[in-house]
Amino acid sequence: MSQSRFVNWARTQSSDPVKVCYPGTEGEILDCIRKAGASGQKVRLVGAGHSWSDIVCTEGVLISLDKFNRVVRVDKAANTVTVEAGVRLKDMIRVLHDHGLSMLNLGSIADQSAAGALSTGTHGSGIEKGILSTQVLSLRLITASGEVLELNRTNDESLFLGALVSLGSLGVISQLTLQCEPLYCLEESSRSMPFEQAIEEMMEIVSSHEWAKFWWLPYTDTVQLFTCQRKEGKATWGQQVMDWLKAGRISRVLIAFILLLSRLFPAKIAIINKIAGKIYFREEYRSGVAEKVLTVPMPPRHREMEYAIPAHTAPSALNALRAYVLENHLAVNFIVELRFVAADDILLSPAFGRDTCFMGAYMGKNIHIEPYFSHFEAQMQALGGRPHWGKEFTASSEVLQAVCPNLVQFNRLRTSCDPDRMFENSYIERVFSACSEKGE
């Protein structure tokens, strides 16, 4: 991010804030809020800018906690860590490892800031594991009036459950305490299985593995299944380097190459994907400390839409998406990913109240991106799907209200924390417009 202009990781969103502040203490955060309030400016927070949606964009004041990013305390006895909210997950993980601790689960990358990842409901995969926000034991929230609130399950639980996935709309999260566990290692096994078999066995595989996710590259007849199991002892350095190279080969070299070829020759997508699938989607093993195995190397820039649907609908949803892509000869040049998470009670969590499959449609630059995303979104919405808040979606506030049971309740919290809508931008206005019309 430059000094003033905000551009997201995918380079699909940008805005020109009137000012970017980098407070280094809670006092300085308060100062930023007060000054913005005095001059009638709106305020947004930015983490690492890794969201695809326009959730961060503002013409008001942008606050970055890049200088408020320390690990405050590690409690080895309780397996907890307390961090300043701007810390990047990867930096926090490094300190955790030094203290013999690991995160309970993680998504595909660890480049996000802690508060940014939590605020959009970032998740990994594992049907008994919640989204990352479920790992939070307590947090400090600074509201528009400058009040500093210490929230947890016993101290204002309803606001706590709102603040755990808040889209940056309740105020500034300044500090977080997360539950961890003693450092553990994983072995990931990935193998290719026939598409029909994957559909048939998907739910059984999901329920019998602590971690499981599925990738389908359109036009291939197989699905790549990734499962992880706990493993005693760390991988050697040599193994780790080999694993990294193997994973790097898939995500960087192969995906970049597919994206380029499919852009140049969209009519040849079926053959391009089939060859890529044959070469790379085979049996592989990786092992090492949990966070290394759970993440993948940074992919090339691309676009993502992801919806949370009831877990049991995942096999038929993948089947239906395949039929649509094939019937319409769409040049889909990126995997479809299916990940699973446990139900939770966080107000705006896409997994609220139901075990969930996060189904992701991804695309590099391509002529068919709009029809693909638009069909995908309609299909997901027909299943009661809720969007990933940090990815692309066009669902209206009315549609969101129908599928997110706590949208109105969350909006009331927003009114109590931020009555003058200081922490609003056009994304937040869009999401809650139906609630506001009802005077909520």
Ligand SMILES: Cc1cc2nc3c(=O)[nH]c(=O)nc-3n(C[C@H](O)[C@H](O)[C@H](O)COP(=O)(O)OP(=O)(O)OC[C@H]3O[C@@H](n4cnc5c(N)ncnc54)[C@H](O)[C@@H]3O)c2cc1C
């Ligand atoms: C390559 C890549 C891989 C990804 N993999 C996954 C994945 O595996 N699983 C998944 O679920 N998502 C994934 N994502 C999406 C990503 O995790 C989310 O978009 C996440 O929110 C980005 O974190 P960030 O720190 O960049 O936050 P930003 O995008 O900068 O901000 C996100 C939100 O957090 C708010 N915010 C930031 N800091 C604060 C604060 N201190 N207080 C209050 N609000 C704050 C912002 O206002 C904004 O509303 C991926 C993204 C990329 C680019």
